[in-house]
Amino acid sequence: MFRVLVSDKMPNEGLKPLRESEFVEVIQKNITEVEDELNTFNALLVRSDTKVTKELLKKMTSLKIVGRAGVGVDNIDVDEATKQGVIVINAPNGNTISVAEHTFAMISSLMRHIPQANISVKSKEWNRTAFVGSELYGKILGIIGFGRIGTEVAKRAKAFGMKVHVFDPILTRERANKMGVEMLSFDEVLSSADIITVHTPLTEETKGLLNKDTIAKTKKGVRIINCARGGIIEEEALLEALENGHVAGAALDVFEVEPPIHSKLIDHPSVIVTPHLGASTKEAQLNVATQISEEVLRFVKGLPVMSSVNFPIIKKDKIQEKLVLN
Numbered sequence: 001m002f003r004v005l006v007s008d009k010m011p012n013e014g015l016k017p018l019r020e021s022e023f024v025e026v027i028q029k030n031i032t033e034v035e036d037e038l039n040t041f042n043a044l045l046v047r048s049d050t051k052v053t054k055e056l057l058k059k060m061t062s063l064k065i066v067g068r069a070g071v072g073v074d075n076i077d078v079d080e081a082t083k084q085g086v087i088v089i090n091a092p093n094g095n096t097i098s099v100a101e102h103t104f105a106m107i108s109s110l111m112r113h114i115p116q117a118n119i120s121v122k123s124k125e126w127n128r129t130a131f132v133g134s135e136l137y138g139k140i141l142g143i144i145g146f147g148r149i150g151t152e153v154a155k156r157a158k159a160f161g162m163k164v165h166v167f168d169p170i171l172t173r174e175r176a177n178k179m180g181v182e183m184l185s186f187d188e189v190l191s192s193a194d195i196i197t198v199h200t201p202l203t204e205e206t207k208g209l210l211n212k213d214t215i216a217k218t219k220k221g222v223r224i225i226n227c228a229r230g231g232i233i234e235e236e237a238l239l240e241a242l243e244n245g246h247v248a249g250a251a252l253d254v255f256e257v258e259p260p261i262h263s264k265l266i267d268h269p270s271v272i273v274t275p276h277l278g279a280s281t282k283e284a285q286l287n288v289a290t291q292i293s294e295e296v297l298r299f300v301k302g303l304p305v306m307s308s309v310n311f312p313i314i315k316k317d318k319i320q321e322k323l324v325l326n
């Protein structure tokens with residue numbers, strides 16, 4: 001049997017392709033619950049909670065494939081997996097719409113102080129002057145990272161009558177024109193936008209993309225959104241800019257350390273937060289779990305996987321060797 005450990009929360013229905021296979025056994029448990037049998041699993045399915053470290057990979061000696069039911073693979077030591085000949089796959093488009101919608105909910109909430117006003121009314125206050133907001137219409141949304149999610153955010157911004165300024169190193173002018181957005185340099189987006197939202201992966205290159213120096217290049221009164229990954233924006237620099245009034249507000253779904261219990265940012269009155277909920281919809285979770293299950297099943301059947309993030313790097317013979325089922 002091909003043993004699949006599902007160590008983060010995923011809907012049963014999404015795991016159906018694997019559960020219904022006669023060649024596969026699915027075990028849904030936390031890593032801590034299966035410490036003694038880690039060497040028996042052939043596949044590991046995770047979201048962002050499980051940290052697939054070098055240490056964990058070394059213990060999982062029968063592992064052939066890691067499936068990320070989502071997009072970001074920054075919680076997986078992909079280099080180590082590659083060295084060990086373990087394929088890493090993700091579900092690149094299953095949660096795009098959910099994250100774009102959440103980003104837009106955060107932008108709207110931030111501009112109209114909805115979370116703060118909600119708390120106020122529930123505390124039996126009726127304060128209509130403290131929560132005067134700003135319209136989105138006519139404002140400039142700066143999008144850093146114009147991939148799947150950034151593109152969907154842009155479509156929604158345009159529907160609200162916003163202008164969209166975009167920086168992405170792989171964006172072409174042709175595509176920008178087609179999408180009705182303005183393609184600019186990183187610095188130009190920083191200096192022109194009323195609201196900046198980041199949608200890049202977290203990599204060595206994007207870590208601290210918004211820092212003390214780059215935040216200083218933004219407009220006074222700018223609002224900053226992060227529904228991508230903690231660490232893309234340096235939290236200390238953001239807090240300082242909020243405290244000195246340069247940044248008027250921030251909406252954060254993700255944090256350098258999750259949960260952010262020691263982050264002073266969460267106590268700032270102009271910061272609104274959610275607990276990494278971007279992909280947490282019924283639809284997205286069903287999509288990503290189904291996609292990843294179907295991919296793992298393809299792998300079990302010896303068919304090529306389509307969404308590997310490290311496949312070309314692993315030598316083909318190493319995969320063939322791993323493909324032989326126990």
Ligand SMILES: NC(=O)C1=CN([C@@H]2O[C@H](COP(=O)(O)OP(=O)(O)OC[C@H]3O[C@@H](n4cnc5c(N)ncnc54)[C@H](O)[C@@H]3O)[C@@H](O)[C@H]2O)C=CC1
Binds near residue numbers: 071146169
């Ligand atoms: N909050 C949440 O629950 C979720 C967060 N995410 C995060 O969102 C990220 C983006 O997701 P997708 O749009 O699906 O990925 P994608 O791969 O479609 O797009 C990422 C874009 O970022 C661009 N990029 C890379 N480096 C850049 C840089 N230095 N400056 C500007 N652009 C750069 C790439 O060229 C690419 O176009 C994921 O990597 C993940 O970390 C994704 C899903 C859920």
Ligand SMILES: O=C(O)C(=O)COP(=O)(O)O
Binds near residue numbers: 049070072
């Ligand atoms: O897909 C992603 O990159 C996400 O951040 C979603 O994370 P989650 O699966 O909800 O823990």
